[in-house]
Amino acid sequence: MTTATRKVWDAARQDRNARRAAGAAFADGKLVPAANTTALLESVICPGDRLCVEGDNQKQADHLAAALAAADPAKLYDLHIVQSGVVLPEHIDLFRRGIAKKLDFSYSGPQSTAIARALRAGTIELGAIHTYLELFARYFVDLTPNVALIAAVSADREGNLYTGANTEDTPTIVEATAFKNGIVVAQVNTLVDRVPRVDIPADQVDFVIVAPRPFYVEPLFTRDPASLTELHVLMAMLAIRGIYAEYGIRRLNHGIGFSTAAIELLLPTYGEQLGLKGKIATHWALNPHPTLIPAIESGWVEQIHCFGSEVGMQDYIAARPDIFFTGRDGSLRSNRALCQVAGLYACDLFIGSTLQIDLAGNSSTVLRDRIAGFGGAPNMGSDPHGRRHPSEPWLKAGREGASEQGMAQGRKLVVQMVESFGDKMAPVFVEELDCVALADELKLDLVPIMIRGDDVTHIVTAEGIANLLLCRTAGEREQAIRGVAGYTDVGRGRDKAMVARLRERRAILYPEDLGIDVLEAQRHLLAARSIKDLVRWSEGLYQPPGKFRNW
Amino acid sequence: METIDICHSGLKPLPGRKPWALVGVVASGNLEVLLEREEGDRCYVHIETSVPGFATVWRAVVEDFVTRAAPGGLRISINDCGARPDTVSLRLLQGARLMEDAP
Numbered sequence: 001m002t003t004a005t006r007k008v009w010d011a012a013r014q015d016r017n018a019r020r021a022a023g024a025a026f027a028d029g030k031l032v033p034a035a036n037t038t039a040l041l042e043s044v045i046c047p048g049d050r051l052c053v054e055g056d057n058q059k060q061a062d063h064l065a066a067a068l069a070a071a072d073p074a075k076l077y078d079l080h081i082v083q084s085g086v087v088l089p090e091h092i093d094l095f096r097r098g099i100a101k102k103l104d105f106s107y108s109g110p111q112s113t114a115i116a117r118a119l120r121a122g123t124i125e126l127g128a129i130h131t132y133l134e135l136f137a138r139y140f141v142d143l144t145p146n147v148a149l150i151a152a153v154s155a156d157r158e159g160n161l162y163t164g165a166n167t168e169d170t171p172t173i174v175e176a177t178a179f180k181n182g183i184v185v186a187q188v189n190t191l192v193d194r195v196p197r198v199d200i201p202a203d204q205v206d207f208v209i210v211a212p213r214p215f216y217v218e219p220l221f222t223r224d225p226a227s228l229t230e231l232h233v234l235m236a237m238l239a240i241r242g243i244y245a246e247y248g249i250r251r252l253n254h255g256i257g258f259s260t261a262a263i264e265l266l267l268p269t270y271g272e273q274l275g276l277k278g279k280i281a282t283h284w285a286l287n288p289h290p291t292l293i294p295a296i297e298s299g300w301v302e303q304i305h306c307f308g309s310e311v312g313m314q315d316y317i318a319a320r321p322d323i324f325f326t327g328r329d330g331s332l333r334s335n336r337a338l339c340q341v342a343g344l345y346a347c348d349l350f351i352g353s354t355l356q357i358d359l360a361g362n363s364s365t366v367l368r369d370r371i372a373g374f375g376g377a378p379n380m381g382s383d384p385h386g387r388r389h390p391s392e393p394w395l396k397a398g399r400e401g402a403s404e405q406g407m408a409q410g411r412k413l414v415v416q417m418v419e420s421f422g423d424k425m426a427p428v429f430v431e432e433l434d435c436v437a438l439a440d441e442l443k444l445d446l447v448p449i450m451i452r453g454d455d456v457t458h459i460v461t462a463e464g465i466a467n468l469l470l471c472r473t474a475g476e477r478e479q480a481i482r483g484v485a486g487y488t489d490v491g492r493g494r495d496k497a498m499v500a501r502l503r504e505r506r507a508i509l510y511p512e513d514l515g516i517d518v519l520e521a522q523r524h525l526l527a528a529r530s531i532k533d534l535v536r537w538s539e540g541l542y543q544p545p546g547k548f549r550n551w
Numbered sequence: 552m553e554t555i556d557i558c559h560s561g562l563k564p565l566p567g568r569k570p571w572a573l574v575g576v577v578a579s580g581n582l583e584v585l586l587e588r589e590e591g592d593r594c595y596v597h598i599e600t601s602v603p604g605f606a607t608v609w610r611a612v613v614e615d616f617v618t619r620a621a622p623g624g625l626r627i628s629i630n631d632c633g634a635r636p637d638t639v640s641l642r643l644l645q646g647a648r649l650m651e652d653a654p
Contacts (some may be wrong), residue, residue: 231637421635462637487608487636512619518641519648 139176165309255352361453420486562623
């Protein structure tokens with residue numbers, strides 16, 4: 001064999017080295033002045049690249065996103081964006097300006113309307129809407145980024161990064177990019193002599209930019225107890241009594257809705273009255289919800305692993321290292337990928353909210369004019385068929401769901417907790433999900449169902465609980481769902497005789513069937529009734545963001 | 552503003568002796584329910600609502616309430632500020648429970 005025909009095995013590495021050399025023109029070592037950001041990005045990114053502009057559930061590489069959106073579309077075009085959160089207006093600008101073309105993502109939150117519009121207009125070519133774990137998985141198989149633009153709190157001159165409490169997706173993005181010939185560019189809030197702890201080692205980072213402003217973090221998980229209604233309290237009582245106590249749920253994950261916040265605030269009061277302390281809700285895969293503070297302070301919680309952090313919770317978390325995962329520096333270490341795995345395999349229950357539920361129990365947060373994405377819900381809210389360790393709640397749910405005698409098999413409890421009417425009296429229970437028509441209109445190969453009906457075990461409303469595990473036919477499931485759907489058209493279309501039979505079998509449970517006195521469903525049952533109460537519970541350690549301070 | 556009057560008769564008398572009770576508050580998305588005891592086996596419900604066009608839903612809510620609570624001998628006045636049906640239902644049940652308690 002001659003050298004002329006020998007195959008090159010390190011073309012991608014050579015390409016990376018060339019890009020690093022091109023970027024070095026704008027840098028002093030790894031350090032790049034903020035004013036050079038756009039020029040740096042134009043030199044290290046190539047047209048057609050797969051690119052991750054770190055947009056997590058919470059923290060945003062906002063300086064890098066803005067600098068990229070300001071790039072020359074003649075130099076940078078056809079980029080394929082692969083990131084979990086499309087949250088900033090700049091993320092959409094990339095597509096509007098022709099810099100990016102294709103999108104694979106998980107969650108869009110505040111940009112859900114803009115995404116729907118861009119898909120209709122054809123400015124975004126959609127790859128797929130993923131769950132977090134799915135997108136992370138694809139980073140290592142067929143969606144590996146060529147360049148990752150990430151955010152951290154501080155860096156030293158070598159390029160070691162400290163992410164602080166909001167580590168979130170960073171280690172996963174960097175792992176995929178840095179070890180597969182990619183370029184990693186980090187924006188940091190400050191440059192320091194020594195980082196408090198090393199979250200990302202320097203040899204995985206190519207360029208560091210001190211951003212003009214600290215990166216943006218969205219306070220997504222703060223629910224003001226003042227907004228909780230007596231319906232939320234009633235639903236929380238139903239869930240605690242009819243599900244948590246019934247199955248003995250100790251390992252769990254909560255979504256971000258108001259009704260789950262009500263559960264958190266009822267543990268030290270209603271839960272205590274029922275003698276459930278230590279028997280339920282001890283181990284969590286959860287963001288640090290401020291509404292969990294009273295339960296933590298009352299000794300209910302043993303430990304919590306976090307996907308991300310929450311604005312204002314830093315000092316509180318740092319003062320409770322027995323509960324949270326913290327670094328040697330004392331602050332929270334979160335990790336979205338690992339916490340998603342924890343929620344999937346090590347929790348016996350997921351409980352969350354949704355915008356629409358159909359007669360088979362399928363749910364979706366996609367409305368005709370809004371594509372909010374999935375985030376982690378489809379993973380948290382699914383029965384992992386690869387689970388092999390038993391636990392009491394898991395086995396009990398498995399027994400209830402088994403129609404024939406066979407080998408014992410467990411089942412994860414997946415609970416949807418909804419008010420039967422949403423904003424502007426829009427019914428949550430519907431004959432057909434909006435996402436079915438939308439998938440048709442946009443010619444999507446897959447209808448964007450968030451949690452599939454066959455994974456849902458219980459639906460909780462203010463009317464009662466539908467236990468779908470105890471339903472044996474599609475007809476029974478439909479009537480169990482109608483039987484708790486309140487005064488929506490779906491609810492009023494129930495077969496009253498069949499609902500009564502399902503109630504006898506405890507496939508439907510109303511408050512009186514669980515010994516719940518509706519008179520007790522009052523706001524005074526909440527352990528905290530305002531944000532200020534939460535601050536008091538935390539002994540002043542919780543520092544709520546300005547928009548939640550009204551005193 | 553829409554006014555709806557609903558009357559069910561032949562009901563078992565509501566237990567307890569409390570002559571009247573007031574639950575809820577006049578606030579957006581909420582409602583105020585006044586329950587007064589009177590002679591007879593009827594449950595008379597008078598609704599003043601700020602959201603017109605929901606008479607069918609109101610009738611369904613009251614019908615369920617009558618089935619669940621057996622509220623014979625009650626005059627109920629509702630001042631609704633756009634509460635959702637679930638809230639209305641909870642308030643009615645809470646009101647009846649309050650009347651059952653000792654005065």
